[in-house]
Amino acid sequence: MTIGSTVLGYPRIGPRRELKRALESYWADRSSESELREVAKTLRTDSLRELRDAGLNTIPGSFSYYDQVLDAAVVFGAVPQRYRDLGLNPLDTYFAMARGVASTAPWEMTKWFDTNYHYLVPEIGPETSFALTDRTPLEHYREAAELGVTTRPVLVGPVTFLLLSKASEQAGERFRPLERLDDLVTEYATLLGELHRAGVEWVQLDEPALSADRTQTELEQFRAAYRKLGALTERPKIFVPTYFGPVGEALSALASAPVEGVGVDLVAGQSTADSLATATELRDKTLVAGVVDGRNVWRTDLDAALGTAATLLGSAAEVAVSTSCSLLHVPYDLELETSLDPQVASWLAFAKQKVAEVVTVETALRDGREAVSAELDHARKAVEDRKNSPRLRDDTVRSRTGSLTESDVRRSAYETRRTAQQNALKLPVLPTTTIGSFPQTSEVRKARAALRNGTIAAADYRQRMLDEIERVITLQEDLGLDVLVHGEPERNDMVQYFSEYLAGFASTDNGWVQSYGSRCVRPPILFGDVSRPNSMTVEWARAAQKFTAKPVKGMLTGPVTILAWSFVRDDQPLADTAAQVGLAIRDEVSDLESAGIGVVQVDEPALRELLPLRASQRPEYLKWAVDSFRLSTAGASDATQIHTHLCYSEFGDVIDAIVSLDADVTSIEAARSRMEVLDDLNAVGFGRGVGPGVYDIHSPRVPEIDEVQRLLRDALASVPADRIWVNPDCGLKTRGYAEVEPALRHMVEATKQVRKSLE
Ligand SMILES: CN1c2c(nc(N)[nH]c2=O)NC[C@@H]1CNc1ccc(C(=O)N[C@@H](CCC(=O)N[C@@H](CCC(=O)N[C@@H](CCC(=O)O)C(=O)O)C(=O)O)C(=O)O)cc1
Ligand SMILES: N[C@@H](CCS)C(=O)O
Numbered sequence: 001m002t003i004g005s006t007v008l009g010y011p012r013i014g015p016r017r018e019l020k021r022a023l024e025s026y027w028a029d030r031s032s033e034s035e036l037r038e039v040a041k042t043l044r045t046d047s048l049r050e051l052r053d054a055g056l057n058t059i060p061g062s063f064s065y066y067d068q069v070l071d072a073a074v075v076f077g078a079v080p081q082r083y084r085d086l087g088l089n090p091l092d093t094y095f096a097m098a099r100g101v102a103s104t105a106p107w108e109m110t111k112w113f114d115t116n117y118h119y120l121v122p123e124i125g126p127e128t129s130f131a132l133t134d135r136t137p138l139e140h141y142r143e144a145a146e147l148g149v150t151t152r153p154v155l156v157g158p159v160t161f162l163l164l165s166k167a168s169e170q171a172g173e174r175f176r177p178l179e180r181l182d183d184l185v186t187e188y189a190t191l192l193g194e195l196h197r198a199g200v201e202w203v204q205l206d207e208p209a210l211s212a213d214r215t216q217t218e219l220e221q222f223r224a225a226y227r228k229l230g231a232l233t234e235r236p237k238i239f240v241p242t243y244f245g246p247v248g249e250a251l252s253a254l255a256s257a258p259v260e261g262v263g264v265d266l267v268a269g270q271s272t273a274d275s276l277a278t279a280t281e282l283r284d285k286t287l288v289a290g291v292v293d294g295r296n297v298w299r300t301d302l303d304a305a306l307g308t309a310a311t312l313l314g315s316a317a318e319v320a321v322s323t324s325c326s327l328l329h330v331p332y333d334l335e336l337e338t339s340l341d342p343q344v345a346s347w348l349a350f351a352k353q354k355v356a357e358v359v360t361v362e363t364a365l366r367d368g369r370e371a372v373s374a375e376l377d378h379a380r381k382a383v384e385d386r387k388n389s390p391r392l393r394d395d396t397v398r399s400r401t402g403s404l405t406e407s408d409v410r411r412s413a414y415e416t417r418r419t420a421q422q423n424a425l426k427l428p429v430l431p432t433t434t435i436g437s438f439p440q441t442s443e444v445r446k447a448r449a450a451l452r453n454g455t456i457a458a459a460d461y462r463q464r465m466l467d468e469i470e471r472v473i474t475l476q477e478d479l480g481l482d483v484l485v486h487g488e489p490e491r492n493d494m495v496q497y498f499s500e501y502l503a504g505f506a507s508t509d510n511g512w513v514q515s516y517g518s519r520c521v522r523p524p525i526l527f528g529d530v531s532r533p534n535s536m537t538v539e540w541a542r543a544a545q546k547f548t549a550k551p552v553k554g555m556l557t558g559p560v561t562i563l564a565w566s567f568v569r570d571d572q573p574l575a576d577t578a579a580q581v582g583l584a585i586r587d588e589v590s591d592l593e594s595a596g597i598g599v600v601q602v603d604e605p606a607l608r609e610l611l612p613l614r615a616s617q618r619p620e621y622l623k624w625a626v627d628s629f630r631l632s633t634a635g636a637s638d639a640t641q642i643h644t645h646l647c648y649s650e651f652g653d654v655i656d657a658i659v660s661l662d663a664d665v666t667s668i669e670a671a672r673s674r675m676e677v678l679d680d681l682n683a684v685g686f687g688r689g690v691g692p693g694v695y696d697i698h699s700p701r702v703p704e705i706d707e708v709q710r711l712l713r714d715a716l717a718s719v720p721a722d723r724i725w726v727n728p729d730c731g732l733k734t735r736g737y738a739e740v741e742p743a744l745r746h747m748v749e750a751t752k753q754v755r756k757s758l759e
């Protein structure tokens with residue numbers, strides 16, 4: 001029996017976001033391709049040395065300039081003709097697919113399973129000519145070998161790749177990309193042959209799609225694909241990990257695949273461990289046991305992890321201790337945090353610390369606990385300290401959540417609210433509004449950086465934000481919008497901002513995690529019971545309302561999204577934590593009302609993101625998710641108009657939940673899907689206000705007036721005019737004023753023209 005250690009992937013944006021800066025500088029023509037490549041090489045080199053020096057015995061080569069799904073598409077030549085026609089060099093073609101160019105839209109971006117990482121959605125059709133065209137995996141392997149580090153190239157596996165793809169426009173909606181599996185596998189086979197000839201020992205083909213519900217046909221296709229790859233005579237050993245949940249009914253297909261290694265997530269899929277012990281097909285394989293959580297930042301209970309790994313010892317020829325998934329989802333290094341509360345910090349492990357945990361468990365498994373008794377003792381003390389800390393519990397919060405009743409999540413009948421709101425707000429038909437944020441200018445971000453560094457005083461910072469709010473209100477008045485927003489200049493992020501006010505959260509200085517491409521977030525750490533010592537947004541909303549006679553919409557982030565985009569405590573059910581956050585938001589709604597704010601938006605863009613991958617777990621999630629939203633909003637008076645906003649997802653699977661949120665107005669991403677979501681809402685009898693986005697904010701393109709009019713007329717074909725709102729798809733924080741101003745002007749003008757035609 002051999003024991004090993006590895007991780008499934010490592011962050012790549014750089015401990016100080018070096019890749020982000022290098023990419024953005026290259027895109028802005030401020031640096032050359034070779035300068036960008038040099039930064040990327042240094043980051044790869046540093047990471048590989050770190051992983052080797054930490055003592056892992058196999059090391060993944062998991063670097064990407066933008067996204068691993070896009071990488072696989074480019075490796076296997078799945079580059080649509082419209083990008084080839086641009087005549088760009090390979091790197092710029094890759095970036096054109098990721099970000100678009102003036103003449104050509106990028107690939108769609110969507111959530112990577114139930115995480116806050118976004119991948120690019122390949123467009124596949126019968127016309128896609130798969131061919132091994134890009135040999136980056138091979139080049140990175142050779143580059144590492146020159147440093148004396150043997151790596152295991154990592155690619156998204158062919159089944160997951162096609163299951164995550166969408167039918168190309170030419171193919172039509174009925175085409176299923178998985179129909180092209182055999183052709184794609186032929187190209188994977190060619191790559192495996194080349195890797196073998198280059199001396200690669202192991203290759204990793206990620207198949208997380210096996211952790212979601214799969215049909216028998218899909219599982220059969222998985223078997224066929226790996227039969228073909230397994231049968232190759234000239235290939236490296238193949239390692240197929242799946243992650244983000246229990247393997248369930250896919251276990252037999254995975255375990256019996258003719259590959260040398262399989263990996264399972266024993267954190268999100270603890271139940272898999274029992275089935276593994278009896279899976280006889282693993283006897284001659286390497287079983288990679290994901291016992292260290294790759295997605296959350298808590299220190300591992302090493303005794304428990306060791307116990308789980310030990311139960312697997314008899315079931316496979318080799319057991320390798322690993323993380324549950326790639327460490328892409330956690331920050332680099334806890335040691336870069338200088339202002340984290342030391343006790344909270346002692347409960348945490350970021351990517352670098354998790355690698356050390358993997359090595360400790362491996363050593364204990366192979367050489368006995370005594371070999372690492374100091375590390376185990378230290379970890380045990382930290383885990384115990386967290387478990388027993390009084391800082392985790394706030395009895396006032398607990399007694400409040402403990403005494404909640406049905407009436408706390410219920411408002412008056414919608415028609416009663418609607419009349420009260422019409423009387424209070426007196427809005428025109430087809431009211432226009434925006435989703436909340438206006439462009440975050442570099443002056444605003446620099447002011448915040450200066451406040452952090454102590455180079456400007458708090459009062460100075462506050463005044464700069466107030467000036468920005470006044471500017472944004474004046475602009476909206478000039479544009480003729482009906483319900484105004486303060487523009488959110490004071491927010492570093494729509495979740496982190498709130499966490500900085502709430503008790504029970506800690507935030508990091510450097511805990512950056514890639515969200516997509518060069519964009520990063522710093523998820524806050526929710527470690528204890530949550531409460532709201534002071535109001536969080538009232539000052540800004542009140543100031544904005546002073547600058548205008550039009551209604552200003554208060555802007556809050558909802559409990560589900562706050563949980564989804566934070567590192568959340570794992571010592572109690574998410575439902576309990578969501579209720580605590582819901583109460584904190586409820587208090588803020590109440591304070592906004594007292595400050596004279598008559599419209600409040602509670603954003604829930606992550607409602608779909610947290611939906612469990614397995615259908616059987618969904619009802620339970622949707623119940624607490626909806627309840628926590630309702631808890632946050634149901635304290636509002638009838639005359640206060642509650643909005644919610646949803647984006648970044650396809651909402652078909654949660655359409656009933658959207659109805660149950662019982663918001664008065666729901667603004668929802670729709671511009672790119674030509675208002676299809678309205679039909680979905682109609683099908684379930686949604687009878688509330690709805691603002692289907694009429695301006696795609698993901699692209700710098702300014703929509704023409706007639707384009708917006710067409711979308712509005714599409715909307716009017718499915719929903720009565722007195723329920724439709726006019727707004728962009730999402731917030732404007734990532735855009736510039738040069739495009740936002742004309743786009744909003746066109747949106748308002750289109751609305752005026754459509755209103756006239758309704759008279
Ligand atoms: C809506 N989205 C969000 C998700 N998750 C979140 N937690 N938040 C979201 O908004 N998930 C789904 C989507 C993902 N989309 C995005 C979109 C854009 C970004 C993004 O732009 N991120 C920024 C960082 C934002 C931030 O934290 N800003 C801070 C710090 C800014 C900074 O880097 N300052 C500089 C100095 C200032 C300067 O010179 O400009 C520095 O510190 O060096 C702030 O504003 O204070 C990014 O840059 O990546 C993310 C997800
Ligand atoms: N109010 C936020 C929602 C983004 S999903 C914004 O406008 O940026």
Ligand SMILES: [Zn+2]
Nearest residue numbers: 605647730731
């Ligand atoms: Zn949004």
